[in-house]
Amino acid sequence: MMDDVDKAIELLYELKTDEAINTANKLKALYVEIVSKNYGLVFEKHTEEIDRLLSENIPVLLEIEERRIINSEVGFNYILQGDNIASLNILLKTHKQQISVIYIDPPYNRGKNDFIYDDKFIGEEDTFRHSKWLSFMYKRLLLAKDLLKDDGVIFISIDDNEFAQLKLLLDSIFGDSNFVGSLPRITKKSGKSTISFSKNHDYVLIYSKSKSNVFVMKEHIDEGFKYTDEHVDKRGPYKLNQTLDYNTLGYVNSLDFPIQIDGRTFYPGSVxxxxxxxxxxxxxxxxxxxxxxxxxxxxxxxNEWIVVNEKTGRLYTKTYLKCTIKKTGKDYQIDYFSRTKPMSTLELIENKYSNDNARKELDSFKLEDKFEYPKPSSLIKRLLETYYDESAVILDFFAGSGTTGHAVLELNNDDGGNRSFILCTNNQNNICDNITYPRVQKLINDFGSNLRMYDIGFMPVKDKLYLEYADDLIVHMKDLVEFQYGFTSEKLTKYLILLDDESIKGFLDNINSYNHVEKVFIGINVLLSSESKKLILDRGIDLFIVPDYYYSDF
Structure with a gap:
């Protein structure tokens, strides 16, 4: 049944009309509700102020140009500042099924002023505390699922307060068959507690969109691989932990013979x-x-695989990191491989993944404001390392202090990857101005990357016909196009964005002056004749029509 419903929803989305998209959204929500009431969570859906705002306005991108950082021609990272529901709705227009990895660290709902709902802290005495949190998360996770590629994954940090509820909620949205694992993580080594047990851990829940074979194992190097020789570039370092002679495997006469090395003779057991x-x-x-x-x-x-230990006079065999000796028929050959191991579900209990290290990390940026319950970049780096695509687009819509951006930039520097990030923050308590942006700004410049930052604005459309607000909306189309395709037309002049008849006419009249142009983005309201279209395509220029859903509300 789930496959049939998913297909119907996908077909409706492909129609790309307002009516079809609305119907698809309603069908998806209805199906999830039916399934969740057969088994799992039953909770009251709460309406937020942002829901009313979105029903009367279209969210738009408003670039904060003074915070734009460009160190290279292409490839941008982004910060979106505003309610993450609005940010996610914009992303549905530009990045639907384009996000590879989502990491989020949502409010844990401890009842201690860590969860704000409709501009109010939810306290422990609120009898609807859990249902408000679930309603809050449900809406955002539904949108997040649509943003993930088919081979995408989501990592979510959570603690005991909402772990059980979140697990059931994720099962209902992603399907319990797509549950990958639950990883306990150390939060602190020790601490005072007024109860019998000191709470020193939380969890990372992992789900895939539809495929679980997207994880890769990390190259494994233990401390024993400390020696190198002239073959290190190809074979890697080696360790010497095995003598060539043994007396515990049973005596074999044919394996008892003299060995000549550099004019010296060696016998098993040094006899x-x-x-x-x-x-x-x-x-x-x-x-x-x-x-x-x-x-x-x-x-x-x-092949220089045997070493003499001059202290003991015994022979040792090298164990190389990247190769071994393999027998094929009657002959031997060197077999090269990657020495890897899967990530253990207990790996995150190492102290380097604790909040204490996260605080030290933030302190290193000399930021004036403090941030409670930060996560270390080492945690997110380790999670991202498990995903196979080194060009992945990473989304964090609870961006906090910007740790995900930090992790992406450092990991790219470590392994030569080309990952990019999108951070969504509501700037609560000026966290973005005082912590997130200064931190990301420094790292972007240190690593020579690019950044664009946007406020989320709202354009009123309630009780208006499209023609009444079309001209105002067109102003924001350029930002959406550049956001989706990851460029800025001021710097990357081989891309042109032409959103009205006047600009397309100017382009066509002077087309011989645009030999450098490779792509042209045409607004949906532009009237382009078949002759004009042929003229553009005959010059080898790719033509993209800005999709109609860019112009629609939700």
Whole structure:
């Protein structure tokens, strides 16, 4: 049934009319409600002030140009400042099914002024505390799911206050079959507590959109790989933890033979020649012998795999990080591989992922304001490392102090990736002005990246016909196009945005002066004749029509 409903919803979205999109949204909400009432959560849906605002206005992007940072021609990161419901609705126009990874750290709803609902703190005494939180999260997670690519994943930090409720809510939205795991995370090493147990951990819940085979294992290097030789570039470092001779595997006469290295002769167990000959003749049940056959020892010596320990006089075999010796038929060859291991569900209990380290990290930026319950960038970096695509678009719509942006930039620097981020913040208590932007600004400049920042504005449309507000709306189309495609037309002149008849006429009249142009974005209201369209395409210019849903409300 779920597949049939999903197909129907997808077909409605493809029609891209206001009526079809509204019907699809209602059908999706109805289906989720039906399923959740058969099993799972039943909670009262609460209306927020932002719901009323969106019913009467279209959210638009208003760039804060003085906060634009450009260090290269293409590739932008973004900060959207405003209610995250409005930001998510804009993203549905520009980034539907384009987000690879979502990380969010929503309010934990502890009842201690950490959850604001309709501009009011929700206290412990509020009898609707849990249902308000669930309603709040439900609306945002529904939108978030539509933003994820089919191979996208979502990571959510949460603690015991709402863990159980959130798990059931996510099961109902993403499907319990797409639950990947729950990772406990250390929050602090120790602390005072008035109850029997000190609460020193929270969790990261992980869900995939529809595929779970998008995670990769990290290259594993333990401290033993501390030696290098002339093969390090190809074989990696090596460790010496295995002697070539053993006396615990049972004696094998054919594996008891002399080895010649640099004019010296070695026998298993470091015996002399007479003791070696006696052992061979007695053929004991147990005794020293080599682990490797004569042919393998010959290959090992020729390929510098065997080392003499001058202190003990024994032979050791190298264990390289990136290769091993493999037998194919009668011959041996070097087999190269990546030494990896999956992420453990207990990995996040290491102290480097704690809030204490997050505070030290924020202190390093010398910011005047403090931020409660920060997460360290090491946590988000580790989660992002598990995702296979190093060009992923990362979304955080509870951006807080900007840790996700920090993690993305550092990880790109570490592994050469090309990830980008979109941070959504409501600037509560001026957090964006005082913490998020200054922190991200420094990192963007340190790593030579680009940033654009937008306020979320609202254009009134209640009781108005489209023609009454069309001209005002067209003003904001350029920002949407540049946001979706990740460029600024002032710097990237090979892209043109033509939103009215006058601008397209000017372009066509002087088309010979635009040899550098590769893409042209045409507004939906522009009348483009078939001859004009052919003229543009014949010059090898890609033509994009701004989609009609850019102009619609929700």
């Amino acid at each position: 002399n020649e007479e003791e070696f000959k006696l052992r061979k003749s007695e053929n004991p049940k147990d005794g020293f012998r080599w682990r490797w056959s004569k042919d393998l020892v010959k290959f090992g010596i020729e």
